[in-house]
Amino acid sequence: MTAIVLDTAAPRAVRRRASHWRIAPWLYLAPAGLTIVLWIYWPLVDAFRLSFYQWNMLPGSPMTFVRWENYANIFALPKFWQAIRNTGIYILGLIPLAVLIPLAVAIYTHDLPPRSRNIYRAIIFVPMIIAPVVAAAVWRWLLDPGHGMVNEAMSLMGYKPVRFLQDTKFAIWTIIVLTGWKLIGFSTLILSAANANINPSLIEAARMDGASRWEIIRDIRLPLLRSTVLFLTLMTILLGAQWSFAYIHVLTGGGPLGATTNIFYILWDFGFSTLSVGWSSAAAVILFLGFGVLAFILFRLMDRYSFHDN
Amino acid sequence: MTIDAAALNLSVAAPATRRAPRRRASALNAAAGHLVMVVLSIFCLFPVYWMIVSSFRPANSIFETALWPTAPSLDNYVHAIDAIPIWAMLANTLIVSVLVTLAQLLTGLLAAYAFARWRFPFDKLIYTLIALTWLVPFQVVMIPNYLLVANLGLMDSLAALILPHFAGALAILLLAQAMRSFPAEVIEAARMDGAKSWRVLWEIVTPNLRGTIASLAILIFISTWNEYFWPLLLSRTPENSVIQIGIQMFMTSEGTAWGPLMAASTLASLPVLAIYVVLQRQVIQSFMKSGIR
Numbered sequence: 001m002t003a004i005v006l007d008t009a010a011p012r013a014v015r016r017r018a019s020h021w022r023i024a025p026w027l028y029l030a031p032a033g034l035t036i037v038l039w040i041y042w043p044l045v046d047a048f049r050l051s052f053y054q055w056n057m058l059p060g061s062p063m064t065f066v067r068w069e070n071y072a073n074i075f076a077l078p079k080f081w082q083a084i085r086n087t088g089i090y091i092l093g094l095i096p097l098a099v100l101i102p103l104a105v106a107i108y109t110h111d112l113p114p115r116s117r118n119i120y121r122a123i124i125f126v127p128m129i130i131a132p133v134v135a136a137a138v139w140r141w142l143l144d145p146g147h148g149m150v151n152e153a154m155s156l157m158g159y160k161p162v163r164f165l166q167d168t169k170f171a172i173w174t175i176i177v178l179t180g181w182k183l184i185g186f187s188t189l190i191l192s193a194a195n196a197n198i199n200p201s202l203i204e205a206a207r208m209d210g211a212s213r214w215e216i217i218r219d220i221r222l223p224l225l226r227s228t229v230l231f232l233t234l235m236t237i238l239l240g241a242q243w244s245f246a247y248i249h250v251l252t253g254g255g256p257l258g259a260t261t262n263i264f265y266i267l268w269d270f271g272f273s274t275l276s277v278g279w280s281s282a283a284a285v286i287l288f289l290g291f292g293v294l295a296f297i298l299f300r301l302m303d304r305y306s307f308h309d310n
Numbered sequence: 311m312t313i314d315a316a317a318l319n320l321s322v323a324a325p326a327t328r329r330a331p332r333r334r335a336s337a338l339n340a341a342a343g344h345l346v347m348v349v350l351s352i353f354c355l356f357p358v359y360w361m362i363v364s365s366f367r368p369a370n371s372i373f374e375t376a377l378w379p380t381a382p383s384l385d386n387y388v389h390a391i392d393a394i395p396i397w398a399m400l401a402n403t404l405i406v407s408v409l410v411t412l413a414q415l416l417t418g419l420l421a422a423y424a425f426a427r428w429r430f431p432f433d434k435l436i437y438t439l440i441a442l443t444w445l446v447p448f449q450v451v452m453i454p455n456y457l458l459v460a461n462l463g464l465m466d467s468l469a470a471l472i473l474p475h476f477a478g479a480l481a482i483l484l485l486a487q488a489m490r491s492f493p494a495e496v497i498e499a500a501r502m503d504g505a506k507s508w509r510v511l512w513e514i515v516t517p518n519l520r521g522t523i524a525s526l527a528i529l530i531f532i533s534t535w536n537e538y539f540w541p542l543l544l545s546r547t548p549e550n551s552v553i554q555i556g557i558q559m560f561m562t563s564e565g566t567a568w569g570p571l572m573a574a575s576t577l578a579s580l581p582v583l584a585i586y587v588v589l590q591r592q593v594i595q596s597f598m599k600s601g602i603r
Contacts, residue, residue: 022428022430024424024428024507025424025425025427025428025430025433026424026430028420028421028423028424029420029421029424029425029436031416031417031420031421031476031477032417032418032420032421032440032477032482033421033436033477035417035473035474035476035477036439036440036443036477036479038458039451039455039458039473039474039476040443040446040451041439041446042454043451043453043454043455043458044446044450044451044454046454046457047450047451047453047454050453050454057453057457105346105347105350108342108343108346109343109346109347111336111339111340111343112340112343112344112347113340116344116347120347120350120351121594122590122594123351123354123355124347124350124351124354124355125593125594125597126354126355126358126586127354127357127358128597129532129536129582129583129586129593129597130358130536130579130582131535131536131538131554131557131578131579131582132536132538133536133538133554133557133558133578134361134554134557134575134578134579135357137361137557137560137561137571137572137575138357138358138360138361138572138575139357140561140566141360141361141364141566141568141571141572142357142360144568147372147373149360149375152375181353181354181357184350184353184354185350185354186597186598188350189594189598190598193598238445242447242449245449245539246538246539249542250558250561264447264449267449267450267452268449268452271452271453272543277453280453281453284449284450284451284453285450287447287449287450288446288447288450291445291447292445295445
């Protein structure tokens, strides 16, 4: 074993040294690399710089260095804390829709015949390819307080019409359900695939040993699905609030009274409604660092707790 | 970050032989399973169905609640085409989506080949930095990007919609993964025969990655077609804008023209739905392979 390792180590080192002055890989890398630097990493650095200035983006207007003032102002703003709280609500609200319900459905429906399974699969995937703006438009129509189908159906059942998008109590939950509408089928497919991937002989063996349906789910399926569940949870936490942007922008504009504004929407609001580059950039820096730390912790947790099958 | 799409194909293996006493219970279970899936299917599909149905309802019966259009008409489509330059917008969206797809595949193949073929200083670091780009939300870099477009004088142009998407991390990573599983001996043999790296890439590696390239193309095309945020920042005139911005124009604070809005939404969804109907299996697989996003 050691001999083999030593054996392969030597020529690789030679190749490594020889490759030091090679220009070919850099040429191949250049188009993609330059694009990513120019449109992602340089702008990220620039956002840091701009967060220390006061500027309204109009050409010729003065750009004043204000040190930490933008940050201080943002932290003193109740609207900012409301947006942070809402971001948390979005994420927590999306977890049942993007992880828990799909998990239950995937496990519950695992032994449907393949033919009907394929039909369901084709249907529940559809929301994923519908454009967010189209989805927002259609839901606006369905949820219209005057003539929307949902309220019509509710009034048939004797309920009063609900102003889903205009009522401060309902608006954020409505946006969460709409965001979840796009994800629920997709998550179900991912979890069904992972569930079908479990070796059937494990289940059969447990059944022979007299394990009940619930015991099989609890002791075999759930532990084996853990990495997929963790992956979906991680995605929902890191990207969930971001997915809702188009719905917020098209349907509520962050209102009523800021009830649906999350951190991503407030960045847009600072930047392009009030034209305050400094505020928007400072909020961007806070967002980036916050989610960066969160991502780091979550990746560590995921590494520790995911179950590595075979 | 990736989910094995092969798992999809295995799903057929599940139903096994069952013994007689369990048959009744399992029939009940299956019925309940169907019920769950039917409810979920209605939740997922009804809005899309309702969009299409409403788009065929003339203005005087738009508020009807019958589940199908009683007197179908194309009025809403005529109105939508009159209200906004819808064909120009659809053409713009098509141009942007096709060019972005081609550009990302090209830059992705080149970059992935660099990683697969050579070891070079900082290669791991650069690869990690590319993989980490998904942690940078677009909203964080939107102002510098917007200023860059303004400085380049590209405001309100299709070029500005394409440039930031000239390369994509997902394309690079998926192609690099696919290339790594490509047998190194084949590349080595071609090199021995004196083939230059450029020819090896296009004549040997690329033709063998057709599957990955096809699924990436589907994915990039659909997500570019559906993109909303970046065009929203840049568009000034409807003629130079994409269809997603056009849809938004029917929803104003004064009120919404529901019929034409549904017609425009249907037209905007048609190309993607058509791709889905024809290539359903491949579309689902390519989305699952890439995780979410």
